[in-house]
């Protein structure tokens with residue numbers, strides 16, 4: 770048995786490419802090209818993304834990412850038009866599942882893959 774080649778690193782998208790990649794989720798880097806692109810595996814498919822649009826780390830992610838999303842409330846939701854709402858969720862480092870949480874927990878257990886991981890608060894305030 771030959772073990773599968775380990776990824777060259779792990780990448781997380783910045784906000785401007787969040788429509789392709791899930792915010793807060795880390796994806797394995799499978800290849801790099803000379804023109805400044807990296808190829809990452811997204812749901813078993815290779816996706817080419819500019820290196821500058823990504824945050825890259827060498828070790829596998831082991832902490833929940835916290836995503837804070839601020840948007841304008843739509844009037845259909847009952848609030849005042851233009852009112853800002855903030856939505857916060859955590860992204861599992863193992864399976865990229867989104868999960869709600871309350872307070873500021875040190876660790877969370879994923880409801881989907883049942884893995885308990887620490888929460889990375891370093892990028893939020």
Ligand SMILES: [Zn+2]
Pocket residue numbers: 861862863864865866879880881882883884
């Ligand atoms: Zn999970």
